[in-house]
Amino acid sequence: xxxxxxxxxxxxxxxxxxxxxxxxxxxxxxxxxxxxxxxxxxxxxxxxxxxxxxxxxxxxxxxxxxxxxxxxxxxxxxxxxxxxxxxxxxxxxxxxxxxxxxxxxxxxxxxxxxxxxxxxxxxxxxxxxxxxxxxxxxxxxxxxxxxxxxxxxxxxxxxxxxxxxxxxxxxxxxxxxxxxxxxxxxxxxxxxxxxxxxxxxxxxxxxxxxxxxxxxxxxxxxxxxxxxxxxxxxxxxxxxx
Numbered sequence: 001x002x003x004x005x006x007x008x009x010x011x012x013x014x015x016x017x018x019x020x021x022x023x024x025x026x027x028x029x030x031x032x033x034x035x036x037x038x039x040x041x042x043x044x045x046x047x048x049x050x051x052x053x054x055x056x057x058x059x060x061x062x063x064x065x066x067x068x069x070x071x072x073x074x075x076x077x078x079x080x081x082x083x084x085x086x087x088x089x090x091x092x093x094x095x096x097x098x099x100x101x102x103x104x105x106x107x108x109x110x111x112x113x114x115x116x117x118x119x120x121x122x123x124x125x126x127x128x129x130x131x132x133x134x135x136x137x138x139x140x141x142x143x144x145x146x147x148x149x150x151x152x153x154x155x156x157x158x159x160x161x162x163x164x165x166x167x168x169x170x171x172x173x174x175x176x177x178x179x180x181x182x183x184x185x186x187x188x189x190x191x192x193x194x195x196x197x198x199x200x201x202x203x204x205x206x207x208x209x210x211x212x213x214x215x216x217x218x219x220x221x222x223x224x225x226x227x228x229x230x231x232x233x234x235x236x237x238x239x240x241x
Contacts, residue, residue, distance in 0.1 A: 001098045001099075001100055001108070001112060001126060001127065001128050001129060001148070002084070002087045002088045002091055002097060002098070002099050002100075002129050002131065003087075003099075003100060003101065003128060003129065003130050003131060003141045003144050003145055004081070004083055004084030004087060004101070004130075004131035004138075004141060005101045005102060005138070005140040005141050005144050005186060005189075005207055006138065006140055006141075006186065006189065006191050006192065006195065006203070006204070006207050007062050007063065007064060007081075007084075007195075007200075007203055007207055008062060008079065008081045008083065008084025008085060008131070009084060009099050009100060009101035009131075010064045010101045010102075010103050010203075010206065010207040011047065011062055011063070011064045011067055011079070011084075012025075012077075012079070012084075012099050012217055012224055013099065013100075013101055013103050013104050013213055013215070013217055014064040014067050014103065014206075014213070015047075015064075015067040015072045015077050016215065016217060016224070016225065016226050017104075017213045017215055017226075018067060018068060018069040018071075018072050018073065019069050019072060019073035019074060020045075020067070020072040020073070020074075020075055020076070020077045021074055021075060021076045022076055022077070022223040022224060022225045023076075023077045023078075023079060023223070023224040023225075024076065024077070024078050024079065024222060024223060024224070025079050025080070025084070025085040025088045025089070025224065026078065026079070026080045026085060027080065027085060027086060027089055028080060029048060029050075029055050029058070029080055031080065032046055032048060032058075032078045032079070032080050033046070033057070035078055036078055039076060042075075043074070043075055043076065044075060044076050044077075044078060045059050045060065045071065045072055045075045045076070045077045045078070046058040046059045046060075046078050047059060047060045047061065047062065047066070047067070047077055047078070047079045048061070048062065048079055048080040048081055048085075049061045049062040049081055049082065050081075050082055051082065052082075052194065052195060052198050052200065053198070055080070059071075062079075062081050063200060063202075063203050064103075064203060064206050064207065065202055065203060065206055082134070083131040083132060083133060083134070083138075084131045086131070087129055087130075087131035087132075088219070090129065091127070091129055094127070095118075096115050096118070096218065096219075097218070097219040098111055098112065098115065098216065098217060098218045098219070098227075099217045099218075099219070099224060100112075100144070100148070100216070100217070101144060101207065102144055102147075102182040102185070102186065102207065102208060102209070102210050102211075103206075103207065103209055103210075103211070103212045103213050104211070104212075104213040104214070104215060104216060104217070105144070105147060105148075105151070105182065105210055105211050106151075106211050106214070107211075107213070107214050107215055107216040108148065108216055108217075109148060109151040109152060109155055110155075110216065111216035111217075111218065111227055112126055112148065112152060113152065113155055113156065115218075116156075126152075128145040128148060128149070128168075128171070130142055130144075130145055130171075133190075133191050138189065138190075138191055139174060139185070139188070139189040139190060139191075140185055140186045140189040140191065140192070140207075142170065142171045142174040142175075143171070143174045143175045143177075143178050143185035143189075144175075144182075144185070145168075145171040145174075145175075146168075146170075146171035146172040146173070146174050146175030146176070147175045147180070147182070147185075149168050149171055149172055149175075150172060150175065150180075181210075182208050182209070182210035183205070183208035183209070183210065184208075185208070186204055186207050186208035187204055187208060192204045215227070
């Protein structure tokens with residue numbers, strides 16, 4: 001489970017909820033540009049940032065507010081960011097990769113529960129991979145991991161879930177310190193201050209909107225898509241190959 005609350009995970013979930021065909025993630029801007037050549041230009045959207053700022057030549061940056069239905073519906077979204085897309089690639093060896101944030105918290109909890117019952121989940125384990133910020137802890141990511149751990153323990157009927165693991169205990173404490181409130185956890189995060197200073201104050205409100213979207217997100221064959229009980233569900237995109 002890859003977590004980058006501010007802001008890549010929230011962007012991916014929002015784009016798919018607003019009708020994007022699917023989302024792909026790349027480590028570098030050059031990889032995005034190269035991949036874009038496989039599409040008819042108006043059927044692909046390039047989104048990404050470095051240092052919170054939109055990349056030159058890209059259609060949008062990393063603000064979930066930019067991924068409106070009018071802009072993304074039916075299009076494939078290609079992304080690269082400072083932390084989130086790197087975290088997804090760090091999980092390349094996982095049996096399954098999901099992306100979650102506060103905006104789809106309940107759907108994410110259920111998706112993790114389902115993933116743990118799959119035959120591919122040999123160990124029955126889930127790693128909550130927090131993207132962080134420039135190699136340091138991002139409090140909002142850790143708080144979301146704590147929220148997931150608490151919810152999964154309740155959902156699975158296992159109050160001892162994660163017991164003995166200090167990272168899990170730390171995440172739960174981070175969630176509790178935010179009064180178990182998503183908006184509070186996001187607004188008080190140190191990274192939120194940097195975003196406000198750069199004019200992205202509305203992104204903080206958006207990314208702190210708990211359960212605003214009732215869809216889980218999972219990767220399938222390199223594509224991040226909405227995930228239903230019947231598997232990953234993409235939307236039609238006529239321009240991609």
